[in-house]
Amino acid sequence: MVAPTTPAEIGGIGHSVQRKEDARLIEGQGNFLDDIDLPNTLHMAILRSPLAHARINGIDSEAAMALDGVLAVVTGDLMDQHGLAWMPTLSGDTQAVLATDKVRYQGQEVAAVIATDPYIATDALELIEVDYEELPPITTPQQSLEEGAALIRDEKEGQTDNLAYTWETGDQGATEEAFAQADRVVTLETHYPRSHPAPLETCGIVADVNSVTGQATIYMTSQAPHAHRTLFAMVAGLPEQNIRIVSPDIGGGFGNKVPIYPGYVVATAASLLIGQPVKWVESRTENLISTGFARDYYMKGELAVTDEGRILGLRVDMLSDQGAFYSDAQPTQFRAGLFHVVTGSYDFGAAHINCKGAFTNKAPGGVAYRCSFRITEASYLIERLVQTAAYEVGIDPAEMRLRNFIQPEQFPYETATGFVYDSGDYPTALRTAMDEVGYEDLRREQAEARAEGRLMGIGIAHFTEAVGAGPSRTYDIAGLKMIDSAELRVHPTGKAILKLGVKTQGQGHETTFAQIVAEVLGIPANDIKVEHGDTDHTPYGLGTYASRSTPVGGAATAVVARKLADKSKKIAAHLLEAADEDIELASGVFSVAGSPDRSVTIQDVALAAYTNLPEGMEYGLDDVTYYDPPNLTYPYGSYIVVVEVDPDTGVWQVQRMVALDDCGVRINPMIVEGQICGGLTEGFAMSAMQWITFDEDGNCIGANFMDYLVPTAWETPRFELLATEVPSPHHPIGAKGVGESATVGSPAAFVNAVIDAVAHLGVRNIDMPVLPDRVWAAIDEAS
Amino acid sequence: MFPSRFDLVVAQTVAEAVEAKVDAGEGGRFLAGGQSLIPMMKMRVAFPETLIDINRIAGLDAIERSNGHLQVGALVRHADVVASDATFGAVAAAAPWVADPLVRNRGTMCGSVAHCDPEGDWNSVLLATGADVIAQGPSGERSISIADFVDGAFTSTLGEDELVVGLRIPVPSGRSGGAYLKLERKIGDYATVAVASHLELDDSGAIAAAGLALTSVNPINTKVADAEVLLVGQQPSEELFAEAAELAAAAAEPRDDVRGTAAWKRQVVRTYTKRGLAAAAQQAEGS
Amino acid sequence: MEINITINGSDHASDVEPRTLLVDHIRRTVGLTGTHVGCDTTSCGACTVLMDGTPVKACTVLAAQADGSEVTTVEGLKGADGLHPIQSAFTDDHGLQCGFCTPGMMLVGASLIAENPDPSDDDVRWAISGNLCRCTGYINIVKAIQTAAARVAESSNGS
């Protein structure tokens, strides 16, 4: 690990500085959405469809309206009168705000009650009568694309089937050639099941629209407040200067709080119509059945390999279940997100990827759940495939990887699908993790265990992520370029305020971003206040998701701090009566080259910036930067999991989990490790228990925390963390994103471990979640 | 999620509670730990008109041995069972696996028994140990054997106006052991499959009494009577337990669902019966 | 109905509907918003408070059931002489990220170390297994609770 260059009191890069946000949170003084209590607030509850597919013949809300305390019942027809029955999604589709014609999934928004109290609003829901005419539901994308399948999106002009999109990338010809040269083709078909980010705090809004002034102050659980402001302006036709989005403390986001949901639009419209603040906080059930699902990819991967275990090419066919509306939140150019990073950590020349998405009678979403736009699915597929190939060729899965890794000297490395990986040393990472876990010994133990009839498995995943979207030439969301910003103001006493376009949801921005400034200017991190989440008070940015805060917002912060460092050096030169170019800055002290006793501090300079300037210089010490990254950053890691499988029940247990992560320079190692442990837990959850499924009628199974299983401390494996630190060459401070690495990388490691335990029986695939009955059935079938 | 409106009666005595229940009629419901009832009300699958809170009734919170029985009062929480030294065998084994630590601080053993959720743990334990439920109604107290008490999914033979005031679980006098093996997906989950086993040994080491019951694999907690008959009089052995396990598997009629296939659940019943009986025998032999 | 609950040492008498959940009473009537709501099914523990010293899920207790009891919420952890050791340990060991589960985790932790001055890794994991955290992977929560236990033990040995 690189040693910090600043002393602990300053707390620059590399220090595990304690988090500033903790002080309020440990005393119960956080300000989460539901804690906001404006005078005269009304409460909204949403009536949702119990059916997956049905025509709405009528809605009778008379009895609900008559209930004491109910002010309004909003229906699709009312929204339609204001042109708000439908809204655009972040991927260019449209989505119903309140259903007018049909309901297309269980849990879809049908009507909303506005009442003086949330209990009463809930009471009123039961009094609304909806006349539904049931239609046959379509619950899988395979069904959906069958000839003659009922049209789900019959309202959509030009839509004649249930295809949501198609997308293709790579070089088909070159790939076919690679496959022609291969000794064998290894195939894996697997489903990455539907999952949900399920942050502990659900989504919510307090819309406060002043009908006289037109000012709309909207408090919402938003990972991207600036983008949301612009989209609100576009959707609702409100003048953007009158919209202020405030994203308060957020109880976790993980992608769930990126989209704009129907509830937000209805609450805002209701506040506008009634002239009082309207609050809507999702119940957990609403959260799980209607907002932001993730994954649901059916993938078929084929690897062309030689008998020596060299990979020559990759072919992928993918079919995604989009639910009723195509509402992924991803860059415009990429219909399947960054799924084409599926070539992973390996050096081979040819790949061809074919993607299709289908509409079904399920909730829409496709959000990047702790993931940079579908990288999780991609990483999972390649790591499962490589492991499968190792078994087929008959070499050790670790050796298979080592034979195919992109080598350190090949960076920057352009992949077969056009990503340019910035830096890395994959062999060192994998070997370090193998040494730590005692790989050779484990393989011996495994052989002994098998001889005794026990099942032990060792699973590896070596993932490479592409995070930090992104360069403006390639990346935009709904047309907005994916740049981000930082504004830094240093006050006369040498304290500073940093304002960000990104938004923390627990990642500790208030601490780490201050550390970046501390590193550059030498102002102690504790003297720097970090502000984020309020669009009236912060510069524009696309927000926090896809691990983009550090790669983009962090870079902006370093750049703006450097701009102020340059100005500060000139002021210091003036104070020290030296030439500008002779001034050196280290840990907040400006000294004259060659005579270190002649020095001033950043605090002296800050005061001088408002009191004593060189001729012709403008007063003040502040600036703003909008950062357009030259490339993505490519964090990677090597994960090794050891499991024991009970052959009689299929129950498996993690014995060890060693996780090596390389996310470039670590700003705050403590926080980085915290992110990794959280991510590993979600990866474990997806591999073992966490999924949303549906019955044939389209009823959601997994609609609450009794059915949607979030592991507790008891089930969660004890992780052993390791690190290497190969900096990103193009990032101003060499950092890469890390918030999602572990979620992206770890599911394959857990699944590979279970498969490894039964691979000798011939088992090659068990779909996630790797439930014990599936393991038992796989063993049963194989033997 | 919020419950719909109801009236609340806070009973100070058992008699008051029973009387309030008579007054409330069909819309009345007792409220014990509330750990099943309140979630159901919040989800609006239960709409009682009157709740009769029994939590303030004095004298119902003891768990103790007397007259050869473990007596459990209506206000004994699951956590009290975990903490008690008076428990034994399957009772002690099951207690820590009911719900989660916070739910155990409120939820009562009697409430769980009265609720008759086929996925609930306690009724299997009581079936295996041969317990009685003590009920008090307008016409006085009566004792109902657990096998007669459990009637179906969420239904018991408890009278409309009867309150469960306690449980009487016979404490074996000789060498005994018990186990409760529960396959749950995570803490706080109900059993996917669970097996309660109870064995008593005579002086020769043969099985003098046996209890075996299953959770979550039928619409009702299931006593595996034929396996119990098979076990009694025999020396504990792997083969014997394997045979009992086949009977247990045959007594299970699980369904395919998100937790797993029926075939696999039956296999877990088989495995857990073998392992549970072996653990019970081992405990008995060591006692 | 009239109820009186002692919350963090002060009496709060109020008139509540029988159906009012304790968590809503604390948050909306009393105005202490450190106690959170994270689920509908009594699964997450974000709403944990101590009722007469015992951790319970306040979303599954009626306010009326707490009548006459002493309730401690996260706001009541801090004493006259500053933060409770569990609070400082959560900061020191990075036991929180978004902070939404934290009040519940700290209250369970405080109640655990009051009973068990030297909890093992398994003891802590077992004790907090009724509380979900989506951010931390629990490792640092376990560490923080153990740190707090050690500090409490140390200061009581010292005095």
Ligand SMILES: Cc1cc2nc3c(=O)[nH]c(=O)nc-3n(C[C@H](O)[C@H](O)[C@H](O)COP(=O)(O)OP(=O)(O)OC[C@H]3O[C@@H](n4cnc5c(N)ncnc54)[C@H](O)[C@@H]3O)c2cc1C
């Ligand atoms: C997250 C969670 C997980 C759980 N996991 C499990 C588990 O793994 N295993 C398990 O067995 N249970 C589990 N439970 C349920 C828990 O054990 C409940 O405590 C128990 O089922 C009901 O007891 P109670 O005292 O809370 O009853 P209440 O909820 O108060 O009442 C339940 C029903 O029983 C009736 N009732 C209660 N007491 C009496 C009485 N004395 N006489 C007559 N009728 C009465 C009530 O009227 C009501 O109909 C779980 C609950 C939760 C919230």
Ligand code: FES
């Ligand atoms: S809100 Fe109480 S347990 Fe989740």
Ligand code: FES
């Ligand atoms: S810190 Fe976010 S849920 Fe625990």
